[in-house]
Structure formats: structure tokens, C-alpha cells
Amino acid sequence: MSSSPPPPAVECKGLIVRAGKAEILSDISLRIEPEEHVLLVGPSGAGKSTLLRAIAGLAVPSKGEIHLFGELASRPGELVLAPDKRGVGFLFQGGALWPHMSVAGTLDFVLKRKGQDRSARKRRIAELLEIVDLAGYDKRRTPTLSGGEAQRLGLARALATEPKILALDEPLGPLDAPRREALLDQLQSLARRFGLTTIHVTHDPDEAARVATRTITMTEEGALV
Numbered sequence: 001m002s003s004s005p006p007p008p009a010v011e012c013k014g015l016i017v018r019a020g021k022a023e024i025l026s027d028i029s030l031r032i033e034p035e036e037h038v039l040l041v042g043p044s045g046a047g048k049s050t051l052l053r054a055i056a057g058l059a060v061p062s063k064g065e066i067h068l069f070g071e072l073a074s075r076p077g078e079l080v081l082a083p084d085k086r087g088v089g090f091l092f093q094g095g096a097l098w099p100h101m102s103v104a105g106t107l108d109f110v111l112k113r114k115g116q117d118r119s120a121r122k123r124r125i126a127e128l129l130e131i132v133d134l135a136g137y138d139k140r141r142t143p144t145l146s147g148g149e150a151q152r153l154g155l156a157r158a159l160a161t162e163p164k165i166l167a168l169d170e171p172l173g174p175l176d177a178p179r180r181e182a183l184l185d186q187l188q189s190l191a192r193r194f195g196l197t198t199i200h201v202t203h204d205p206d207e208a209a210r211v212a213t214r215t216i217t218m219t220e221e222g223a224l225v
């Protein structure tokens, strides 16, 4: 019996995203295979973050479709799959942590939305903090974290939902060289360990050379090269 190849992790077909009258993504069609590590590059304002947001279900297409592992996720004017049903973890530019929460509270908030009971959440929070080297930081308020700690908490939050796809929007942005190396190593070993597909946006050519199995380049007009 011949088995058909697995569906792509991400498939965008003729994707157009507008903000008001401006067309931010302009007819994007692409496929990303499971466990691929794709680098997304292009000039500032090209629409890289918007493409990640569309894949994660944080932006709605005006035209076209997005399929995730063969399942229709977005179509014109509609998120067929809600953001928390997509299996996409998002590490935002600058971490984007909630300033009124503790480290454990940040993760607890995400896990509660998944409907986990208290003891399961507690176990998972400890496990996640271990994974990102923040064990013992439970009670710290997020504004007291250093840039690197904040990025690692952002990563733990992205991993909390056990995603199959990790969207990384300039994940090393504010860090100094040794911390960039450390976080990059950590991202790569997590991706291997959990069989993740990653889409990584960066402006840094050294970082780009380290992460990519393939590079996708966007033009200033929000299209692919």
C-alpha cells in the first residue's frame, strides 16, 4: 500500500491581508514542510510580522487561504480555526509579556485557557520553567526580568500549548552576543526535541546563517521574491 506524503505544516494560497485600504500581504503562496526551519527575511515594513500573525490567526485574510497540516485554518474574512486551536506558538518581538503578572501567572493564564486543572497546571509550569532555564522564578513579576529572561519566558509561553509550529518574530532582538548564542542553541534543541516546524524572522545575517534550512524573502510590497 502506498502512503501519501504528509500535508505541509503551513500552506498559504494567494494570501492577501489588508489593513484599511493598504495591502500589507500581496498574493502570498508558500508551503512549509513539517520540521522545516524557515527563515523569513525582507526589508523593514515588508510584512514579515503580518505573515506570522496571519499564520497564527492574529490577522484575518481578505483573500486566499491558510492550511495548517492539511486543515483549513483561515479563509477570506474568517478564522476557521481560532488562534488557540492552531498549534502555533508565537514568540513576539520584544517578548510582549503581560506587565501585571508573575512568571508563573503568565504561564498559568495560558494553561487555564486550555482547560487544565490546577495540579496539572502546576506540574506543567514547573516543567516549562525548567525547559527555558527559569526554574525558581515563579513569583517574579515580569517587569523585573532582564531582556534575556523575558525572552525565555516568552518562549515558555509559546511552548505552553504544545505547538507543532513556532513563529519566532526577531526572538533574539534585545540580547547581547553570548545570550543570543545561548537562546539560539536553546531554540534549536527544543525544535529538534519536539519535532517543531519553525518560522524565524530576523534582520541579523549571522543568526540567519545559523537557523535556516531555507530562506523565504519578502519584498517591500509584501510579496515573495
Ligand SMILES: Nc1ncnc2c1ncn2[C@@H]1O[C@H](COP(=O)(O)OP(=O)(O)OP(=O)(O)O)[C@@H](O)[C@H]1O
Pocket (backbone or CB within 6 Å): 019, 020, 022, 024, 042, 043, 044, 045, 046, 047, 048, 049, 050, 051
Ligand atoms: N494594523 C495595521 N494597520 C495599518 N498598517 C499596518 C498594520 N499592521 C501592519 N501595518 C503596516 O504593514 C506593513 C508591514 O508591517 P510588518 O510589521 O508586518 O512588517 P515587518 O516586515 O515585520 O517589519 P519589521 O522588519 O520592521 O518588523 C508596515 O508598513 C506596517 O506599518
